[in-house]
Amino acid sequence: MNFDLTEDQLMIQQAAKEFAEAEIAPTAVERDKNAEFPKEIIKKLGELGFMGMMVSTDFDGAGLDTVSYVLAMIEFSKADASVGVILSVNNSLVCYGLEKYGSDFIKNKYLRPLAKGEKLGAFALSEPEAGSDATQQATTAYKDGDHWVINGMKNWTTNGTSADYYLVVAQTDKEKAHHGITTFIVEKGTEGFTHGVKEDKLGIKSSDTCSLMFENVRVPEENIIWEVGKGFNFAMNTLNGGRIGIASQAVGIAEASLEASIKYSKQRKSFGTEIANHQAIQFKLADMAVKIENAKLLTLKAAWLKDNGKKYVKEAAMAKLYASKIAVECALEAIQIHGGYGYVREYLVERYLRDAKVTEIYEGTSEIQKIVIARELLKG
Numbered sequence: 241m242n243f244d245l246t247e248d249q250l251m252i253q254q255a256a257k258e259f260a261e262a263e264i265a266p267t268a269v270e271r272d273k274n275a276e277f278p279k280e281i282i283k284k285l286g287e288l289g290f291m292g293m294m295v296s297t298d299f300d301g302a303g304l305d306t307v308s309y310v311l312a313m314i315e316f317s318k319a320d321a322s323v324g325v326i327l328s329v330n331n332s333l334v335c336y337g338l339e340k341y342g343s344d345f346i347k348n349k350y351l352r353p354l355a356k357g358e359k360l361g362a363f364a365l366s367e368p369e370a371g372s373d374a375t376q377q378a379t380t381a382y383k384d385g386d387h388w389v390i391n392g393m394k395n396w397t398t399n400g401t402s403a404d405y406y407l408v409v410a411q412t413d414k415e416k417a418h419h420g421i422t423t424f425i426v427e428k429g430t431e432g433f434t435h436g437v438k439e440d441k442l443g444i445k446s447s448d449t450c451s452l453m454f455e456n457v458r459v460p461e462e463n464i465i466w467e468v469g470k471g472f473n474f475a476m477n478t479l480n481g482g483r484i485g486i487a488s489q490a491v492g493i494a495e496a497s498l499e500a501s502i503k504y505s506k507q508r509k510s511f512g513t514e515i516a517n518h519q520a521i522q523f524k525l526a527d528m529a530v531k532i533e534n535a536k537l538l539t540l541k542a543a544w545l546k547d548n549g550k551k552y553v554k555e556a557a558m559a560k561l562y563a564s565k566i567a568v569e570c571a572l573e574a575i576q577i578h579g580g581y582g583y584v585r586e587y588l589v590e591r592y593l594r595d596a597k598v599t600e601i602y603e604g605t606s607e608i609q610k611i612v613i614a615r616e617l618l619k620g
């Protein structure tokens with residue numbers, strides 16, 4: 241077994257780290273405070289090829305593997321988890337699905353600009369009454385000539401106000417339950433398609449999340465992804481890769497928590513010595529490091545399985561389940577190590593906790609990950 245990263249993977253990791261430190265970290269606190277979308281940063285990440293990392297060069301992507309994507313996601317999320325989720329949605333929920341299941345028309349018209357970062361994508365599955373129970377789609381679409389007409393509402397859409405292209409899941413034949421669900425691409429500005437206000441969230445405040453409203457929105461037939469009735473399978477297959485992205489985001493937050501804790505514990509003194517010399521602190525640092533290593537290994541393994549054409553449904557769910565759990569734990573420990581200073585904005589770690597919590601919720605809650613894992617186990 242070889243755990244070495246390739247030269248290309250190391251290069252991507254280094255490039256992401258340098259960009260994150262120079263361009264993302266310095267303004268992260270301000271963006272969090274003002275809930276400001278990192279527009280310029282996303283533009284630059286697009287120019288550098290990070291918005292379509294796994295898309296083949298044939299469709300203007302960077303042609304990299306999922307392992308490189310994980311490494312880059314960790315670095316970006318370490319600096320700002322909001323940037324991480326914006327990137328994750330565009331790469332793994334939007335670009336991946338379009339390349340794998342989209343027609344040539346869709347790939348040429350929509351995937352190319354998304355992969356270059358000229359346009360931004362969003363993934364609209366969740367609804368007010370359909371979160372974990374995602375088959376219960378109330379959004380409908382019916383055929384009218386060579387168009388489909390969408391009506392309904394979506395919730396919790398990441399990149400909701402900023403995206404240009406939205407992958408929208410809708411019920412097209414209720415009789416067929418989840419085999420009667422279809423996914424469409426809807427362009428911003430299409431008549432009848434509007435969005436709500438940005439949600440005022442606990443964390444990842446500079447990523448924008450909102451509801452979407454569809455009132456007789458007409459979408460051409462060629463904007464169907466994969467085929468009629470395959471929309472739910474499309475969403476599930478795409479979310480497996482998305483979960484690797486969110487696991488990486490969680491690892492990034494956990495690493496940031498550990499790094500901040502190491503730095504602080506070498507500076508802060510109590511009882512006549514740096515707190516790093518107290519066993520109480522050392523035990524916390526050691527526990528955090530072991531958890532992070534485990535989470536990283538799970539995430540990289542899921543990515544490696546995906547890159548090598550092997551089944552990765554269970555492993556992606558395991559990676560997300562575990563990495564999100566330890567991100568919250570590591571952020572909490574980081575606050576504890578910082579004491580009172582951990583509770584104020586100046587020391588960053590309170591943001592890590594606020595940002596970490598959502599990784600246990602979106603792209604499938606921890607409880608859903610357990611269902612996915614158990615079902616895979618029981619398949620035998």
Ligand code: CAA
Nearest residue numbers: 365366372373374375396397398476477553602603604608
């Ligand atoms: N991978 C591939 N296919 C899957 C799958 C997976 N992980 N999980 C389920 N499926 C498939 C099944 O194989 C089945 O397909 P067929 O009938 O064609 O064989 C179909 O989906 C239905 O599966 P079930 O009968 O198991 O359906 P269920 O209703 O009992 O459970 C579920 C399905 C796993 C709970 C699913 O609803 C689910 O994953 N829910 C969570 C949804 C989610 O992650 N939402 C996040 C939205 S995105 C977001 O967070 C916002 C954002 O912008 C980031």
